[in-house]
Amino acid sequence: xxxxxxxxxxxxxxxxxxxxxxxxxxxxxxxxxxxxxxxxxxxxxxxxxxxxxxxxxxxxxxxxxxxxxxxxxxxxxxxxxxxxxxxxxxxxxxxxxxxxxxxxxxxxxxxxxxxxxxxxxxxxxxxxxxxxxxxxxxxxxxxxxxxxxxxxxxxxxxxxxxxxxxxxxxxxxxxxxxxxxxxxxxxxxxxxxxxxxxxxxxxxxxxxxxxxxxxxxxxxxxxxxxxxxxxxxxxxxxxxxxxxxxxxxxxxxxxxxxxxxxxxxxxxxxxxxxxxxxxxxxxxxxxxxxxxxxxxxxxxxxxxxxxxxxxxxxxxxxxxxxxxxxxxxxxxxxxxxxxxxxxxxxxxxxxxxxxxx
Numbered sequence: 001x002x003x004x005x006x007x008x009x010x011x012x013x014x015x016x017x018x019x020x021x022x023x024x025x026x027x028x029x030x031x032x033x034x035x036x037x038x039x040x041x042x043x044x045x046x047x048x049x050x051x052x053x054x055x056x057x058x059x060x061x062x063x064x065x066x067x068x069x070x071x072x073x074x075x076x077x078x079x080x081x082x083x084x085x086x087x088x089x090x091x092x093x094x095x096x097x098x099x100x101x102x103x104x105x106x107x108x109x110x111x112x113x114x115x116x117x118x119x120x121x122x123x124x125x126x127x128x129x130x131x132x133x134x135x136x137x138x139x140x141x142x143x144x145x146x147x148x149x150x151x152x153x154x155x156x157x158x159x160x161x162x163x164x165x166x167x168x169x170x171x172x173x174x175x176x177x178x179x180x181x182x183x184x185x186x187x188x189x190x191x192x193x194x195x196x197x198x199x200x201x202x203x204x205x206x207x208x209x210x211x212x213x214x215x216x217x218x219x220x221x222x223x224x225x226x227x228x229x230x231x232x233x234x235x236x237x238x239x240x241x242x243x244x245x246x247x248x249x250x251x252x253x254x255x256x257x258x259x260x261x262x263x264x265x266x267x268x269x270x271x272x273x274x275x276x277x278x279x280x281x282x283x284x285x286x287x288x289x290x291x292x293x294x295x296x297x298x299x300x301x302x303x304x305x306x307x308x309x310x311x312x313x314x315x316x317x318x319x320x321x322x323x324x325x326x327x328x329x330x331x332x333x334x335x336x337x338x339x340x341x342x343x344x345x346x347x348x349x350x351x352x353x354x355x356x357x
Contacts, residue, residue, distance in 0.1 A: 003211045003257060007126040010102045011069075014123070017239045018073050027351045058130050064125040069201040070120040084114040084257075085296070100295060101326050110335040111148060112295060132211045136226045147200065198246035199229050207253045213329070215254040216243070221332070236330070246305070262324040264336060266344065268355050269315040278351050279303075285347045289340070298323040 047193050075081065076089045083196045089106070090099035106114040106122045169351075182318050212223045219232035221327065224240060231248060233241045243251075283303065290297045348355050 066124050070123040074119050080190045136210045195246045202245045202249045212257040264322045266320040301336045
């Protein structure tokens with residue numbers, strides 16, 4: 001849900017920029033115009049009448065609107081109608097940090113440029129993620145309605161028994177009839193009740209939202225849909241996998257999207273006799289790499305001993321931990337890993353440090 005919330009803010013800003021550049025042509029201060037549009041009632045994101053759920057009103061209503069928005073904004077920002085650099089892209093946003101975060105969503109190829117297809121596909125993806133979230137919330141709402149009805153039935157049943165007691169009607173025979181049929185109900189209904197209870201507990205624990213990337217049973221998956229008794233995921237091959245919520249409750253779930261720190265870890269071996277001077281030079285080179293790639297990384301990192309595998313007399317098992325700026329999806333993490341591994345290999349070759357992978 002946090003992912004969709006962030007993308008909705010980005011879409012709102014892009015839509016505001018598009019309207020400001022279209023409707024207001026006599027002012028040089030486009031940021032002021034955008035802020036005025038965003039503060040007007042026409043850009044109010046809260047729609048209290050949407051099935052009583054207090055859902056935020058979608059910024060885009062259909063896929064055609066997403067395509068047209070991408071086409072119009074890209075045409076206004078791009079000087080060559082092929083790609084956008086960060087300077088051109090940041091014209092949409094008032095705050096540079098906000099622009100950096102948004103730019104990271106669009107720059108799939110990690111080349112510091114947003115190509116025309118990337119811009120269009122990202123906006124379409126934002127719309128689709130919002131659509132999935134809406135369907136999921138409606139599914140959760142229907143599940144809550146089932147629980148409320150179940151509570152009403154229990155209350156009515158208790159009220160009925162109290163009424164029998166007040167009217168001095170013998171309830172012994174009545175309960176004996178229920179007991180005779182209760183065995184059959186227990187056989188067919190106990191399993192379903194257990195699943196419902198576990199589904200409720202899973203919803204209360206709230207381990208993930210729609211669009212989150214999680215690890216379940218050592219497999220990286222993306223949450224696609226949350227149902228009454230099951231959750232659907234998309235695996236790396238694009239296939240949809242469905243798990244019972246009752247099974248997920250007893251499973252270890254690692255939510256990478258909601259992790260407090262977005263990090264990349266690189267494990268390698270260093271020769272045990274490596275001089276301190278070379279270690280200092282290695283750290284300095286890594287620091288220079290982080291400064292050059294400030295779009296993706298914070299300028300802090302650490303090199304630590306890999307405690308699980310340990311070290312030997314001949315080599316030291318080490319890990320480099322880099323802190324990323326914002327959340328990175330799978331393709332982006334792959335590009336970042338490939339770029340840093342290539343850079344690290346080149347540095348070690350220049351410093352004549354042998355790496356045992």
